Amino acid sequence: MEKQLLTLWNSGSSGNVKHEEIAKALDLSTKQTTRYIKKWADQGWLEYTAGRGRGNLSNLVWLKDVEAIYEDQVMTIINQEAVEESSKYLLYDWSNDSKLRLLNQFRLRFGYFQSADEIDKLIVPRRHKLLTLHPLKAIDMQSANMVANVFNRLVAVDENGVIKPELAHAWDVGEFHLRLYLHKGVKFHDGSTLTADDVVTCLNRLRNHVYFNSLWEPVAEVKSAAPLVVDLFFPEGCSYCLQLLGMMNSSIYKESNGRIWGTGAFYEAENSEDKTSLKAFDEYFQKRPLLDVVDFVQVPRDFEITYRSSSHTKEAATFQVESDTGFGVVVMNAFRSTDIQRQEVRGYIHYVIAKHRRTISDYHKRALPNGKSCLVGYDQCFTVPEMERPHFNQALVLKAVKHSEQSAIWLKEALEQEGVPVKVHWMSFAEKLSDHGTEQQGDLFIHGEVLEMNQNFSFFYFLKNSYSPLAGAISKNKEVLECLDQYAQTPFTEWTSLNLQVEKLLLESSIMIPLYYEKRHVPFSADLMNIKISHFGYVDYSNLWVRPSI
Numbered sequence: 001m002e003k004q005l006l007t008l009w010n011s012g013s014s015g016n017v018k019h020e021e022i023a024k025a026l027d028l029s030t031k032q033t034t035r036y037i038k039k040w041a042d043q044g045w046l047e048y049t050a051g052r053g054r055g056n057l058s059n060l061v062w063l064k065d066v067e068a069i070y071e072d073q074v075m076t077i078i079n080q081e082a083v084e085e086s087s088k089y090l091l092y093d094w095s096n097d098s099k100l101r102l103l104n105q106f107r108l109r110f111g112y113f114q115s116a117d118e119i120d121k122l123i124v125p126r127r128h129k130l131l132t133l134h135p136l137k138a139i140d141m142q143s144a145n146m147v148a149n150v151f152n153r154l155v156a157v158d159e160n161g162v163i164k165p166e167l168a169h170a171w172d173v174g175e176f177h178l179r180l181y182l183h184k185g186v187k188f189h190d191g192s193t194l195t196a197d198d199v200v201t202c203l204n205r206l207r208n209h210v211y212f213n214s215l216w217e218p219v220a221e222v223k224s225a226a227p228l229v230v231d232l233f234f235p236e237g238c239s240y241c242l243q244l245l246g247m248m249n250s251s252i253y254k255e256s257n258g259r260i261w262g263t264g265a266f267y268e269a270e271n272s273e274d275k276t277s278l279k280a281f282d283e284y285f286q287k288r289p290l291l292d293v294v295d296f297v298q299v300p301r302d303f304e305i306t307y308r309s310s311s312h313t314k315e316a317a318t319f320q321v322e323s324d325t326g327f328g329v330v331v332m333n334a335f336r337s338t339d340i341q342r343q344e345v346r347g348y349i350h351y352v353i354a355k356h357r358r359t360i361s362d363y364h365k366r367a368l369p370n371g372k373s374c375l376v377g378y379d380q381c382f383t384v385p386e387m388e389r390p391h392f393n394q395a396l397v398l399k400a401v402k403h404s405e406q407s408a409i410w411l412k413e414a415l416e417q418e419g420v421p422v423k424v425h426w427m428s429f430a431e432k433l434s435d436h437g438t439e440q441q442g443d444l445f446i447h448g449e450v451l452e453m454n455q456n457f458s459f460f461y462f463l464k465n466s467y468s469p470l471a472g473a474i475s476k477n478k479e480v481l482e483c484l485d486q487y488a489q490t491p492f493t494e495w496t497s498l499n500l501q502v503e504k505l506l507l508e509s510s511i512m513i514p515l516y517y518e519k520r521h522v523p524f525s526a527d528l529m530n531i532k533i534s535h536f537g538y539v540d541y542s543n544l545w546v547r548p549s550i
Helices: 003-011 019-026 030-042 066-080 083-091 096-107 141-150 196-207 241-245 343-362 402-417 429-434 455-464 478-484 492-508
Strands: 015-017 046-049 058-062 111-114 120-126 155-157 163-165 168-173 177-182 221-226 229-233 254-256 259-261 266-271 275-280 293-298 318-332 367-369 396-401 422-427 444-449 512-525
Touching: 003 019, 003 030, 003 066, 015 019, 019 030, 019 058, 030 046, 066 083, 066 096, 083 096, 083 293, 141 266, 141 275, 155 241, 163 168, 168 241, 177 196, 177 241, 196 221, 196 229, 318 343, 343 367, 343 402, 343 512, 396 402, 396 429, 402 422, 402 444, 422 429, 455 492, 478 492, 492 512
Parallel strands: 120 293, 396 422, 396 444
Antiparallel strands: 015 058, 046 058, 111 120, 155 163, 168 177, 177 229, 221 229, 254 259, 266 275, 275 293, 318 444, 318 512, 367 512
16 A cells, blocks of 8 residues: 555546646655656556646546545454554545544554453553653653653652652661662563662762753762662752652663663563553562553554553443643743843733633643643732833744644734734754753743652752753743752752742743643543553553453
8 A cells, every 4th residue: 555646546536637736745756756657557546648748737537446445455454453553554644534434443453452362451542652761861751651661760759749669668868868778689671680789870870961960969979888778978968869769760770782671560572663562570579560561552643542441342431530731831041142032022922921821722622721820729929011012123933843733823823913923943842852951942932841740849850950941041040040959958848839939930030931731531441440640640551450351
């Protein structure tokens, strides 16, 4: 099956056509188009008579119904082949009716299945390719969620800030020193046993990493005191040392033979552009997962994400599980040598956003307009005064990515409606993730932040880590930097007031403007049991199971 042939079929019926228009529809050169048409004519799909002379019309006659034939072939592949084999065909240029039929059939291949040899498998759709499985590189929420399943942290921190044992079963914490005691017999996925030296190696790489060294600045030394004992030293104090060890990027791993190994409930069995496959780790030091395999398969962006069991058709009863997916803010790059450096420009944009904020839900359906605070349950009581439009020397550059296209369109239209000149700089998701610091390629952008765990620590982490979209914008703001320096000496129980203080400074300088809260509702079939939302609003696959039919 050729994608270009289906595209040509759906671009027009039999009749007169310009050769150049066919080339444009296929996104090919005219020479390439000529070769393709000759091949398809030889295969009996069509008859083609080229127009004589430049600009004269050619004639195309279809001999077969390409879409009907291709649809039958893809239906067979969906029913008989592995799900990742059929997923790529859904990206072809189908008519709406054909795509709907294919998607409905394709949907039935997702969910829980038990094979003849009693292997329990969950097949999960994913809209975006997995960027990485390395804890130090996982700065997007999909990668970080995968890291959560493959690796462990020394401790776990829940949404209420309660710290629980993970790889460390106990600890002694003092004003300037933390001692961790590791579980015995913890196995990496390559079969080797976890030691204190492995932990020290990991933590030293992390605290010296360009993205994380500012967070780890209070920690002066990490060393092994015994085979299963690790010491951390922070001479000036570090009130958040334990919370720091619970972050996803603090996952413990081992690198050998060109691979990275974790200790988590699942190990990476396969990773390609089309599929990532995780298998249960039989020697996991905690409770072994009830599922044997979880496959994450690439699907089109408009595919409906539903978790089902194999016993259910698409009409079967489902229930909705709600998860927070964080907050959205508008960030302005105050360091950039353009009009955005001027307070009156940022203030006017702030006024425009506040004026139009209520309409964001018309563009982004899951967005709940928020002008109070990024911290749920708090209100800065900040009112933006009405302002006169300042002079603009040039159009502002709005940085945008396709996965949040509608939000970017909302912001562009709101600004232009109030006389702000804007041009959009479109970036890929991967480009946006690496575009931070003081060299960002834009004046302003919408950023969606997903809180990994406890709100207070996650917000501080959002402000402080070096890949944060705010890192460049606050790097020269003395008041904000002075506040950030207070966290290490402030008890964690008092962090809410510090977070609100920093947020207020960013609001007053119109650097970060709250825009929306976001929630998502994921449908699950009724027989999927023990569904718990874990890191970044995703499902904890290690505890998921299906009640068997007996």
